[in-house]
Amino acid sequence: MSFDATALANPITRRLRAYDPGHDLPALRARFGGQLAELGSNETVLGPSARALAAIAESLPQVLRYPDPQGGALKRALAEKWRVECAGIALGNGSHELLMLLAQCFADPCTSVVHSEFGFAVFPIATAAAGATPICVKALPGDHASAPYGHDLDALAAAVRADTRIVYLANPNNPTGTWFNDAELDRFLRRVPTSCLAVVDEAYQEFVDAPGTSSAMRLLRLHPNLVVTRTFSKAYALAGLRIGYLLADAGVVGVLERLRESFNVNSLAQAAALAALGDAAHLQNVCTWTRQERNWLAGELSARGYRALPSQANFLLVDLGRDAGGFERHLFDRGVIVRPMAGYGLGHAVRISLGTRSENERLLAALP
Numbered sequence: 468m469s470f471d472a473t474a475l476a477n478p479i480t481r482r483l484r485a486y487d488p489g490h491d492l493p494a495l496r497a498r499f500g501g502q503l504a505e506l507g508s509n510e511t512v513l514g515p516s517a518r519a520l521a522a523i524a525e526s527l528p529q530v531l532r533y534p535d536p537q538g539g540a541l542k543r544a545l546a547e548k549w550r551v552e553c554a555g556i557a558l559g560n561g562s563h564e565l566l567m568l569l570a571q572c573f574a575d576p577c578t579s580v581v582h583s584e585f586g587f588a589v590f591p592i593a594t595a596a597a598g599a600t601p602i603c604v605k606a607l608p609g610d611h612a613s614a615p616y617g618h619d620l621d622a623l624a625a626a627v628r629a630d631t632r633i634v635y636l637a638n639p640n641n642p643t644g645t646w647f648n649d650a651e652l653d654r655f656l657r658r659v660p661t662s663c664l665a666v667v668d669e670a671y672q673e674f675v676d677a678p679g680t681s682s683a684m685r686l687l688r689l690h691p692n693l694v695v696t697r698t699f700s701k702a703y704a705l706a707g708l709r710i711g712y713l714l715a716d717a718g719v720v721g722v723l724e725r726l727r728e729s730f731n732v733n734s735l736a737q738a739a740a741l742a743a744l745g746d747a748a749h750l751q752n753v754c755t756w757t758r759q760e761r762n763w764l765a766g767e768l769s770a771r772g773y774r775a776l777p778s779q780a781n782f783l784l785v786d787l788g789r790d791a792g793g794f795e796r797h798l799f800d801r802g803v804i805v806r807p808m809a810g811y812g813l814g815h816a817v818r819i820s821l822g823t824r825s826e827n828e829r830l831l832a833a834l835p
């Protein structure tokens with residue numbers, strides 16, 4: 468008897484592809500020992516707040532218990548930070564989960580979802596997983612003055628149809644590092660009808676220092692269809708714990724709560740995130756260091772003739788203007804891991820996350 472699991476899978480899942488992790492990092496760590504410079508995943512090498520680490524240690528004996536399914540303590544701290552109601556907050560196992568959950572709850576095969584070319588990879592994945600029609604809007608050109616390969620907000624707003632349930636934006640965007648300012652977002656949101664959620668992914672917002680560019684949080688009261696996602700994976704340096712959140716209208720959160728897995732955020736993550744929120748000084752250090760290191764590395768790269776695109780995130784997209792495969796392998800052979808961009812349709816570029824100063828110097832020394 469033959470058994471074909473793929474044929475049994477539902478038609479939506481059958482069309483999906485499994486996540487490609489790129490490199491097998493555990494194997495590479497074993498091969499290179501401590502000599503591997505991991506500049507591929509946009510992590511924060513300064514590490515989390517000491518208070519977050521202490522909170523994890525303190526919570527360890529309680530791992531025999533289920534976590535708080537409401538995340539009450541963390542939500543209360545977030546509600547105070549953002550001056551919103553707890554009912555307007557949802558917690559996720561990383562913001563990735565929340566981006567997926569939004570599509571699961573609001574999109575379906577009879578609807579469409581709008582996102583940008585070169586936008587965050589999760590947007591088309593969430594769209595496909597919901598079986599919705601993807602509307603991929605052409606990005607700004609690569610020679611654009613302020614946002615090469617960035618979101619074209621006017622074109623994105625124009626692409627929203629009557630059947631569109633979600634338009635996803637990332638500000639700053641991964642992998643381009645590009646951003647849009649407050650005036651551009653204001654104009655965009657005025658054009659998106661309330662039949663469509665405008666999801667602004669702010670995974671890197673803490674690192675922004677461009678003038679006139681602030682968080683979309685300020686607009687939540689004005690636009691009930693606005694959803695803003697955040698993560699503890701980047702500026703808070705808790706990527707391994709998997710925790711993120713979103714702020715939205717309480718009605719939107721109420722819908723998400725119907726499908727959210729009850730214990731999606733583990734207890735160590737909840738405790739660490741709460742403690743990390745309380746350590747504003749550490750966050751400030753991380754952000755100041757990130758902006759300085761970003762400027763320094765961009766300067767060093769351009770001094771060597773490389774085109775690092777303007778970035779407000781904790782990584783640089785380097786446009787080589789030719790296939791980046793050889794460049795990436797050259798660095799790989801020297802124990803420097805950067806992220807190839809062919810999967811994004813940017814085969815001529817690589818994304819380089821900020822490492823420690825000595826890792827960044829190793830990168831520069833290893834450049835072809």
Ligand SMILES: *Cc1c(COP(=O)(O)O)cnc(C)c1O
Pocket residue numbers: 509560561562563564587637640641668670697698699700701706709710711
């Ligand atoms: C890293 C990243 C996230 C965060 O994902 P988590 O699941 O919270 O770790 C979200 N959006 C973008 C654009 C990112 O680059």
